[in-house]
Amino acid sequence: MRNTRRVVITGLGAVTALGLDVPQFRDSLRAGRCGIRPFETVDSTSLRFKNGAEVRDFTPSDHFTEKELDQLDRFAQLGLVAARASVRDANLEWTPELRESTAIITGASLGGKTYEEQGYAGLFGEQTRRPHPLTVPRGMANAAASHISMEFGVHGPVYNISTACASSTHALGQAFWLVRSGAVELALSGGCESPFMPGHLRMWEGLRVVAPDTCRPFSKDRRGMILGEGGAMLVLEPLDAALDRGARVYAEVVGFGMSADAHHITQPSAEGAARAIAAALRDAGISPEQVGYVNAHGTGTTVNDPIETEALRLVFREHASRLAVSSTKSMHGHSLGAAGAVEAVATALALHEKFLPPTANFTEPDPACDLDYVPNEARETEVEYAISNSFAFGGLNAVIALRSWDG
Amino acid sequence: MPEEIEERVMRAIANATHTPIEQLTPDATFEELGLTSLDALAIVADLEEEFGIEIANEDALALRDVRQAVECVRTLLG
Numbered sequence: 092m093r094n095t096r097r098v099v100i101t102g103l104g105a106v107t108a109l110g111l112d113v114p115q116f117r118d119s120l121r122a123g124r125c126g127i128r129p130f131e132t133v134d135s136t137s138l139r140f141k142n143g144a145e146v147r148d149f150t151p152s153d154h155f156t157e158k159e160l161d162q163l164d165r166f167a168q169l170g171l172v173a174a175r176a177s178v179r180d181a182n183l184e185w186t187p188e189l190r191e192s193t194a195i196i197t198g199a200s201l202g203g204k205t206y207e208e209q210g211y212a213g214l215f216g217e218q219t220r221r222p223h224p225l226t227v228p229r230g231m232a233n234a235a236a237s238h239i240s241m242e243f244g245v246h247g248p249v250y251n252i253s254t255a256c257a258s259s260t261h262a263l264g265q266a267f268w269l270v271r272s273g274a275v276e277l278a279l280s281g282g283c284e285s286p287f288m289p290g291h292l293r294m295w296e297g298l299r300v301v302a303p304d305t306c307r308p309f310s311k312d313r314r315g316m317i318l319g320e321g322g323a324m325l326v327l328e329p330l331d332a333a334l335d336r337g338a339r340v341y342a343e344v345v346g347f348g349m350s351a352d353a354h355h356i357t358q359p360s361a362e363g364a365a366r367a368i369a370a371a372l373r374d375a376g377i378s379p380e381q382v383g384y385v386n387a388h389g390t391g392t393t394v395n396d397p398i399e400t401e402a403l404r405l406v407f408r409e410h411a412s413r414l415a416v417s418s419t420k421s422m423h424g425h426s427l428g429a430a431g432a433v434e435a436v437a438t439a440l441a442l443h444e445k446f447l448p449p450t451a452n453f454t455e456p457d458p459a460c461d462l463d464y465v466p467n468e469a470r471e472t473e474v475e476y477a478i479s480n481s482f483a484f485g486g487l488n489a490v491i492a493l494r495s496w497d498g
Numbered sequence: 499m500p501e502e503i504e505e506r507v508m509r510a511i512a513n514a515t516h517t518p519i520e521q522l523t524p525d526a527t528f529e530e531l532g533l534t535s536l537d538a539l540a541i542v543a544d545l546e547e548e549f550g551i552e553i554a555n556e557d558a559l560a561l562r563d564v565r566q567a568v569e570c571v572r573t574l575l576g
Binding site for chain 1: 535536539542543552555556558559
């Protein structure tokens, strides 16, 4: 008989284009503030798109020594800072027993590009320099998970999941299941990603999915996605343990669903996405009518938005028209492997603080996108259940379901 | 001169999509040639390089046949 326990979120950490901490992130979401701006950390002269959602005013030396930075590419720096913040926020007290039974599961798909690009530039360009000796351990996508485990002395299950844009939703779902089943007593889970290297950005040009202006999910004149970076981490623990130690509960994690489209390596499928949404609801034991808010995958590409709308209609039917659906990527950009975690933090905050983040930059509705997308202004509204969607390249879908916690 | 552009476009399409050049005609649609949206991305990239032009995303994603590709190139070459 499977041992299942209720699982709650007791700590949050986020470093994104909307601020260096969770209060700034929350305030930006509530104000509908857009973090998409012209690139500052990378020279965009030869790039076709000039805007991104960069983390601003992040000073690595505020958080790490120079020696530590030798081992930490930017994505891992963001992940580690977010992890530290989430642990502090949860007021966790580490014991040897807890360290043995904690899982750390991150979502990161690109991993560290800085040293890698510099290495290739040296090898193939100047043909003089050797790559930095630590390029491999700096660049590997599991680096953040490893460093977080070392930071807190965690010996339990620690790994990274790489499923492109769904990575950190897959990670959170796995962490949820591990805590729910009793396999672990605590999980730190989330994601981190930083794509702003000149070579990598050029790779995106050819796909023709990055907007030259901004991110307008579900709008008729949307022109694509905007890349973002960030680190976001959540602390998941059993409800009983959280209440016993008087922890603050942001929200309850109630369900996780996954599916594969088996359709196309870049184009999404409504049926595939609907499968994952339905699976999350089934895992949560709730009916579609109980869901009030959807944090959409909402990349703002030509194809995602109508397909996601269709997927929501397939699952929710008439209730779809009563859903509030918003894409916070309109504000914090698409941080790839970290996206799911950033959006889970946004969803948990929405439930906890009783507001619905808007879809920013909304102009005119696309006829193929006919739901309530909470255009431009946040709404002070309570909902009981919310889901967060992540639909990745390669047709890999992950959906997490949260429930508001009222004590 | 116009024939040359058409020929170069067809050659670029053939190379980008591993299609034998004999199969290409000015009237062929990508669908008839069994080409997908991913092939279209490769075609556009090769056309940009072949002609030294920049094709905007919206135009790139709208290409469906050889004729459109030729027109697109002609327009951008001025």
